[in-house]
Amino acid sequence: MTTRRKVLLGGAGVLALGAGGLVGRRVWLDREPAALPATDAQGRVVWQNWSGLEHSYPAQRAAPASDAELAELMRRAPVPIRPVGAGHSFTALVPTDGTLLSMDRMTGLVSHDATAMTATVRAGTRLSALGPALAAIGQEMPNLPDINKQTLAGAMATATHGTGKGLTALHGEVTALKLVTPAGEIVQCSRDTKPELFHSARVGLGAFGVLSEVTLANKPLTRVRKEVRLVDTDALLKDWPALAARRNRRTGPPARAGSGCRYADEPQDAA
Amino acid sequence: MRRLFFALPLALAACEAPPQPLTPEQSAALKPADARLAALYESSCKACHAVADSGAPLTGDRTQWDARWAKGETVLLQHTQVGFAAMPAGGQCFTCTPADHAALIRFMAGRAQ
Ligand SMILES: Cc1cc2nc3c(=O)[nH]c(=O)nc-3n(C[C@H](O)[C@H](O)[C@H](O)COP(=O)(O)OP(=O)(O)OC[C@H]3O[C@@H](n4cnc5c(N)ncnc54)[C@H](O)[C@@H]3O)c2cc1C
Numbered sequence: 354m355t356t357r358r359k360v361l362l363g364g365a366g367v368l369a370l371g372a373g374g375l376v377g378r379r380v381w382l383d384r385e386p387a388a389l390p391a392t393d394a395q396g397r398v399v400w401q402n403w404s405g406l407e408h409s410y411p412a413q414r415a416a417p418a419s420d421a422e423l424a425e426l427m428r429r430a431p432v433p434i435r436p437v438g439a440g441h442s443f444t445a446l447v448p449t450d451g452t453l454l455s456m457d458r459m460t461g462l463v464s465h466d467a468t469a470m471t472a473t474v475r476a477g478t479r480l481s482a483l484g485p486a487l488a489a490i491g492q493e494m495p496n497l498p499d500i501n502k503q504t505l506a507g508a509m510a511t512a513t514h515g516t517g518k519g520l521t522a523l524h525g526e527v528t529a530l531k532l533v534t535p536a537g538e539i540v541q542c543s544r545d546t547k548p549e550l551f552h553s554a555r556v557g558l559g560a561f562g563v564l565s566e567v568t569l570a571n572k573p574l575t576r577v578r579k580e581v582r583l584v585d586t587d588a589l590l591k592d593w594p595a596l597a598a599r600r601n602r603r604t605g606p607p608a609r610a611g612s613g614c615r616y617a618d619e620p621q622d623a624a
Numbered sequence: 625m626r627r628l629f630f631a632l633p634l635a636l637a638a639c640e641a642p643p644q645p646l647t648p649e650q651s652a653a654l655k656p657a658d659a660r661l662a663a664l665y666e667s668s669c670k671a672c673h674a675v676a677d678s679g680a681p682l683t684g685d686r687t688q689w690d691a692r693w694a695k696g697e698t699v700l701l702q703h704t705q706v707g708f709a710a711m712p713a714g715g716q717c718f719t720c721t722p723a724d725h726a727a728l729i730r731f732m733a734g735r736a737q
Contacts, residue, residue, distance in 0.1 A: 391705040401713030
């Protein structure tokens with residue numbers, strides 16, 4: 354005999370199966386992709402970006418140490434030649450079957466002008482190394498992204514930015530570039546010299562030659578007090594107009610219902 | 625005699641001092657003796673393997689490395705090349721050859737180079 358209990362239990366069973374099926378589907382869709390073969394049929398070693406979403410098996414890997422070496426590579430290396438920084442970009446900008454060109458050997462400070470507050474830096478310099486190098490000459494970049502693993506050229510190439518009222522993305526603080534074209538020419542450009550190339554190459558996605566040096570307009574080194582506070586959402590929203598008017602205020606996702614994180618980076622005295 | 629022959633290496637192994645954990649500062653001070661490898665290490669592996677909270681085993685800290693080393697160098701190299709857990713493929717060293725990766729693993733695992 355079909356009782357109410359049996360019907361309910363049966364219904365619950367169907368629901369449980371359905372829910373289990375949905376969860377199972379999600380788990381299946383979100384599963385880690387199978388690891389790629391370390392080498393392809395020609396023995397080429399795999400390259401993957403940071404997220405693992407993009408990969409390729411480059412025929413050649415190159416790491417020039419000077420402009421002259423870079424120019425020579427641009428003329429002769431197997432194409433397509435794709436510059437790579439720290440491989441932290443998410444889209445298929447870097448994968449190549451030709452030459453993967455790393456700037457890891459073209460790093461460090463080239464020169465600086467203490468009066469103009471500018472510094473010329475090799476394009477492969479990681480942001481993590483750039484901060485201390487600039488601090489040593491009393492300078493700092495006006496804005497930074499939330500991690501410091503990127504190279505300067507790689508970060509600029511995708512308009513990497515931080516946050517803060519009135520602050521530009523990283524390429525906004527660039528005054529001049531040295532780049533090497535696919536033909537192997539070494540070209541200097543700035544807002545005044547070859548401005549079209551300059552503006553295209555600042556956020557060039559690695560498609561306007563390979564940057565070798567970047568001149569940054571910096572600011573004097575300052576001490577910044579960082580404050581992170583958990584505040585009530587209503588209070589946060591009430592304060593919002595005042596917060597938004599301040600230079601470097603931002604908010605983060607609520608750590609728990611009814612609250613939000615408020616971050617404040619307040620410039621203090623000169624360091 | 626046979627017993628003595630087998631017992632001796634065991635006794636010697638028992639005499640070897642157990643590995644001690646390193647502080648992040650001690651780990652960060654280590655670098656490969658070879659200048660080219662050192663440059664590769666500084667621009668890639670070190671970003672995580674000398675940082676305590678990154679989840680990566682600290683360079684030179686055999687209390688963290690020995691269990692991994694026991695998997696065998698071939699497995700560790702394979703993991704490095706294709707990525708493993710939080711480590712991106714190639715360990716962020718895009719110009720490392722397989723031999724470079726193998727040498728860097730040996731160095732970080734606290735094995736003589
Ligand atoms: C964990 C994480 C956090 C991030 N946080 C932020 C953030 O806060 N803000 C933000 O805006 N973005 C952020 N990003 C995105 C990241 O900043 C960009 O993807 C950036 O482009 C990565 O720099 P890279 O050095 O890794 O360059 P890659 O990914 O290696 O390359 C990026 C592009 O630059 C080109 N390139 C590299 N070197 C040169 C060169 N010398 N000359 C010409 N072109 C070159 C490449 O060909 C490619 O087109 C984040 C990414 C990750 C993974």
